[in-house]
Amino acid sequence: NDLTLWTAAxxxxxxxxxxxxxxxxxxxxxxxxxxxxxxxDAAARSARRPADQHRFRAYWHLYxxxxxxxxxxxxxxxxxxxxxxxxxxxAFVLGGAGETAAAIAVYRELVREMPAGSxxxxxxxxxLSRTGSVSEAxxxxxxxxxxxxGDPVMEQAYALVLLRLGxxxxxxxRAAVVLRVPPADPRAGELxxxxxxxxxxxxxx
Numbered sequence: 258n259d260l261t262l263w264t265a266a267x268x269x270x271x272x273x274x275x276x277x278x279x280x281x282x283x284x285x286x287x288x289x290x291x292x293x294x295x296x297x298d299a300a301a302r303s304a305r306r307p308a309d310q311h312r313f314r315a316y317w318h319l320y321x322x323x324x325x326x327x328x329x330x331x332x333x334x335x336x337x338x339x340x341x342x343x344x345x346x347x348a349f350v351l352g353g354a355g356e357t358a359a360a361i362a363v364y365r366e367l368v369r370e371m372p373a374g375s376x377x378x379x380x381x382x383x384x385l386s387r388t389g390s391v392s393e394a395x396x397x398x399x400x401x402x403x404x405x406x407g408d409p410v411m412e413q414a415y416a417l418v419l420l421r422l423g424x425x426x427x428x429x430x431r432a433a434v435v436l437r438v439p440p441a442d443p444r445a446g447e448l449x450x451x452x453x454x455x456x457x458x459x460x461x462x
Contacts, residue, residue: 259283274304290320308338315350324354341367352384360384375411386418386462394418394462409435413452414462
């Protein structure tokens with residue numbers, strides 16, 4: 258499994274900040290935060306680029322509950338690099354640290370520069386939705402899905418936001434796009450119902 262893979266990678270290359278970061282993510286996703294923090298600290302110490310040092314420290318502070326320090330390190334990472342990966346990570350930390358406006362600004366910039374980047378579009382829509390700007394989240398997702406229709410993850414996100422806004426028929430149309438069937442097809446309704454049931458088990462906009 259992934260945990261075994263990255264544990265072995267760290268053992269074989271203990272100075273690899275990439276491997277350390279991957280392992281930390283797995284630990285944290287499993288709720289093993291102290292072990293994840295150990296790996297993040299090692300990743301920051303092993304990283305050669307200042308931007309990477311700052312972003313790994315930002316994550317460390319965030320998961321250690323030190324939001325002010327996390328935001329400070331995220332801003333340092335942004336100053337150190339224009340890399341999309343660094344900026345996306347910094348935006349995530351800023352959002353987690355409560356600096357929502359700053360996070361949204363970074364995500365907007367990424368979406369403007371890379372409108373086909375579904376990861377950035379999704380992240381922007383998610384933070385907008387979580388902070389009450391549901392209509393704006395719907396518009397962001399509408400723009401993506403109109404240009405790149407049929408992506409199941411993005412269509413699901415768009416449909417769920419539409420449901421929150423009370424547009425059930427429009428949400429059903431998004432399920433139909435994924436299935437390539439008419440909206441009246443019962444399978445579109447079944448897929449939409451499946452998406453709705455699964456919303457609580459995943460982070461969706």
